[in-house]
Amino acid sequence: MDQPFTIGGLTLRTDMRPADWAMATARNFSDNVVGCLVPPIFAAYARVFHPALREDGERTEEVSWAEVADANGRLTHPAMQWPSITGSWRFLFSDHQPGLWDTPPREGSLPVRQAARLARILAAYTVIPEQCWFAVWEGFGGLGLPVENEEIPRMEMPARSMLLLSGPLSAATTSLSEPSWLDQRAGLWWPRDRAWCVATDVDLMTTYVGGTDECIATLVADDELEVMKVSADHRLGWDGDSLNPPPAGQRP
Template sequence: MADGMTTWAEVAADQGTEVHASAQWADLARGEAGGFATSRSCPGLEYGQVSDGEFIGPGAAALADVLLAHTSTPVDLVLGLWEGNGSLSVGVDSVAGVGAGGQGDFVGHPLGNSAAEALRTGEGLLSVIGGYRRYLLVGDDGSRLRDPVWGGRADLPGEGVRLWPNLAWPPDRAWTMATEIDDCWTLVAGSWDLIRALCSHPDLEALPIRPDAELGPFSDSVNGRSPSV
């Protein structure tokens, strides 16, 4: 196991634990929830999970490609971005706004402006679980699901800000993707053909899971910790 990105399967092999559909990072890695764990086979090596609510690495693009191949509207998607994400209101340094004195003019990120307007008017927001979560809804032609960088491209000024969508679905409702901000995994609901394609993709660690499966912090009954830990 070397420095850089690794897989849950490699971590489980190192720690003597098991990858399964309801696995939780802290149980599988024998570390702190959301924190780092020490390798058993490589002294001095530590590994930690990707930040909750994120999806990085080759798996993100692979997931997008599989999803887009399983809808009749791959260039017409809806993305949902959690309203509390700091990147929605970030100020970015506009290269075009750097003056002769070397002082950059900070411009509001276009997505941040959209979010502020949506929060003010309530339009363009999806509220779920009785208002427990609210998401800014944004149309997408598939390009931001593949490469979720906002700004730093021809259509938006400023430097790029990577922001993985927390929700995504096409109008034909062929599937729904959800990455909860407080969890370390992404869920996809769809046809069996889609699930098989995801689970067999070489760049994805994906397992089928029952719709009623328990996914709480102490739901890992295979590798599980005591709730007192």
């Protein structure tokens, strides 16, 4: 490219060296654990739950996983999975539970309010919030990036080929899709000092963060996010919930 490609506050990069550390340390995708998404080099890890939504007249309200679990007689715990706390596979991407929730948690992209809140908290845990790296899966539909240009290097994370961008931490809320209402944000972001790392896989309804013990404790204690502490060995799949019964039948 003759000129740098920018979108919002982010600039597309062709030098992959800032991402070498993540590509070199992430675990094999077949392990199906947090360490496949967030490099297993941090002192502590957290799981950020994407909220479901409830339509109340003209208002839209967020519904926590804890509220859904309690209403369905299920247990709230760090490894809970959406099909297990709702009791049915059909609630994965459609349908609803009247009066409880109308739209399931967003899959593959951290909702904008949660992204903004997470960025504000994490700003205190890096000395250079103005210099961060962001990676987005090249397979997202509607990306407003030159994904067809094979000359642009990719960040090769386990089972995910990603485009690398840079910008200030505040750009974590930037939608990289066109039209912007598709709302597809970067799935991996970290500051230049690698003090923490955030990952949202394209197939998951939750986001994972690695950082210091203090950083993760702050996230867990925050009353504007639904966060629970996990480990780098925390399982990612629907079968990771060992406390709630799995839904009957086969996953569609």
